[in-house]
Amino acid sequence: xxxxxxxxxxxxxxxxxxxxxxxxxxxxxxxxxxxxxxxxxxxxxxxxxxxxxxxxxxxxxxxxxxxxxxxxxxxxxxxxxxxxxxxxxxxxxxxxxxxxxxxxxxxxxxxxxxxxxxxxxxxxxxxxxxxxxxxxxxxxxxxxxxxxxxxxxxxxxxxxxxxxxxxxxxxxxxxxxxxxxxxxxxxxxxxxxxxxxxxxxxxxxxxxxxxxxxxxxxxxxxxxxxxxxxxxxxxxxxxxxxxxxxxxxxxxxxxxxxxxxxxxxxxxxxxxxxxxxxxxxxxxxxxxxxxxxxxxxxxxxxxxxxxxxxxxxxxxxxxxxxxxxxxxxxxxxxxxxxxxxxxxxxxxxxxxxxxxxxxxxxxxx
Numbered sequence: 001x002x003x004x005x006x007x008x009x010x011x012x013x014x015x016x017x018x019x020x021x022x023x024x025x026x027x028x029x030x031x032x033x034x035x036x037x038x039x040x041x042x043x044x045x046x047x048x049x050x051x052x053x054x055x056x057x058x059x060x061x062x063x064x065x066x067x068x069x070x071x072x073x074x075x076x077x078x079x080x081x082x083x084x085x086x087x088x089x090x091x092x093x094x095x096x097x098x099x100x101x102x103x104x105x106x107x108x109x110x111x112x113x114x115x116x117x118x119x120x121x122x123x124x125x126x127x128x129x130x131x132x133x134x135x136x137x138x139x140x141x142x143x144x145x146x147x148x149x150x151x152x153x154x155x156x157x158x159x160x161x162x163x164x165x166x167x168x169x170x171x172x173x174x175x176x177x178x179x180x181x182x183x184x185x186x187x188x189x190x191x192x193x194x195x196x197x198x199x200x201x202x203x204x205x206x207x208x209x210x211x212x213x214x215x216x217x218x219x220x221x222x223x224x225x226x227x228x229x230x231x232x233x234x235x236x237x238x239x240x241x242x243x244x245x246x247x248x249x250x251x252x253x254x255x256x257x258x259x260x261x262x263x264x265x266x267x268x269x270x271x272x273x274x275x276x277x278x279x280x281x282x283x284x285x286x287x288x289x290x291x292x293x294x295x296x297x298x299x300x301x302x303x304x305x306x307x308x309x310x311x312x313x314x315x316x317x318x319x320x321x322x323x324x325x326x327x328x329x330x331x332x333x334x335x336x337x338x339x340x341x342x343x344x345x346x347x348x349x350x351x352x353x354x355x356x357x358x359x360x361x362x363x364x365x
Contacts, residue, residue, distance in 0.1 A: 048124025104250025120342030138178030145323020269305035
């Protein structure tokens with residue numbers, strides 16, 4: 001065996017999402033050969049890559065069939081999360097991907113989806129932050145069990161302003177207006193005030209290095225959404241809906257907003273929440289309370305990726321109320337649904353970064 005022969009064999013191993021082989025994509029590093037043993041490292045586009053086991057098996061088969069049938073193949077993995085930032089020296093320079101989770105209307109479980117997406121990405125090995133941008137109805141403090149806690153300030157050096165340090169919980173960084181104001185106080189702000197708060201969450205919070213910053217957006221298509229896309233280069237948007245027609249009608253407006261020529265933020269995909277009810281005592285039963293597969297049909301209509309279906313399960317609600325999101329619980333049925341959703345979102349983000357022009361700040365008149 002030689003490194004050249006190993007590389008030639010690995011040219012037959014495809015990165016399934018990017019549609020090219022792992023050698024052409026320069027993903028193979030550090031080939032070491034000792035007798036019949038060959039080891040090398042595959043550099044993934046994200047630590048949370050759901051396809052690495054498949055690529056490991058394909059690599060092993062390629063080397064044994066094309067180079068040495070007695071080979072002992074050891075595939076190591078590392079990750080250099082892909083990004084498509086046009087100007088990494090601007091705001092949030094150390095954040096590789098900014099993901100906006102949006103819906104056209106309230107009550108579809110957007111905060112639950114945002115929280116568990118962030119946790120699923122972190123459990124896959126990524127560095128993740130969660131920004132609660134719902135100024136009027138912040139949910140993060142309750143869902144993560146940090147009610148009443150306050151973030152600290154960090155000195156950035158002489159002559160520089162201090163930065164807010166986000167809280168850390170379950171391995172991710174958290175920031176919410178609910179951490180700065182008393183939860184009994186209503187935030188009664190006009191649009192410009194709310195937009196100013198979002199800009200501060202971006203510019204005055206020490207997010208540091210992140211693979212993904214998940215932003216839980218408020219419902220609708222208004223000031224805060226425009227402020228966000230004008231302030232940071234958003235990698236893409238995840239649309240959350242439920243199956244019934246009322247929610248789908250508003251989801252269409254959210255898709256339409258991000259497809260506007262002057263905004264042009266790619267839609268990473270659509271996830272259908274509360275797809276069906278499954279009682280704990282009958283885990284194989286599905287009751288389609290809000291209709292069936294409306295989100296899937298909408299994704300097909302707009303030709304956007306369908307990222308998955310999240311069931312309506314009592315434990316999801318209980319976990320959110322107790323400050324223990326479902327992704328850090330023992331409920332395997334619900335966890336699996338969120339893991340599949342996060343895996344599909346990760347793949348869609350990687351493909352977006354590889355195939356779409358660079359992310360940039362929108363210029364909205």
